[in-house]
Amino acid sequence: MTKSELIQRLADANPHLYLRDVERIVTTIFEEITNALADGNRVELRGFGAFSVKERDSRVGRNPRTGEAVNVSAKYIPYFKTGKQLRERLNPGN
Numbered sequence: 001m002t003k004s005e006l007i008q009r010l011a012d013a014n015p016h017l018y019l020r021d022v023e024r025i026v027t028t029i030f031e032e033i034t035n036a037l038a039d040g041n042r043v044e045l046r047g048f049g050a051f052s053v054k055e056r057d058s059r060v061g062r063n064p065r066t067g068e069a070v071n072v073s074a075k076y077i078p079y080f081k082t083g084k085q086l087r088e089r090l091n092p093g094n
Contacts, residue, residue: 003030037078047085054079 001009003026011022036043037053044050058074088094 045083047083049080049082049086052079052081053077 007019007023007026010026011017011019014022033043033051037051040053042050042052053076056075056077059072061070061072062068063070082090
């Protein structure tokens with residue numbers, strides 16, 4: 001599902017809201033999650049999962065085209081861990 005599909009589904013489920021308001025709400029939520037992660041915080045949505053940031057150490061990688069060794073610098077990556085309710089919904093009966 002894309003962001004625009006999410007906005008359309010929410011607008012369809014809530015006909016009392018204008019499409020532009022639903023778009024503003026979704027955009028604001030995503031921006032707040034992004035800003036929190038950029039500040040090094042963790043974002044937890046109960047029943048859905050938790051977003052956090054992990055540091056990936058520098059390493060020596062390979063250029064897939066030439067096979068040449070390339071130094072890859074350390075960087076931060078977003079990480080998502082699913083919540084218990086989401087896992088149970090995806091795997092019923094386990």
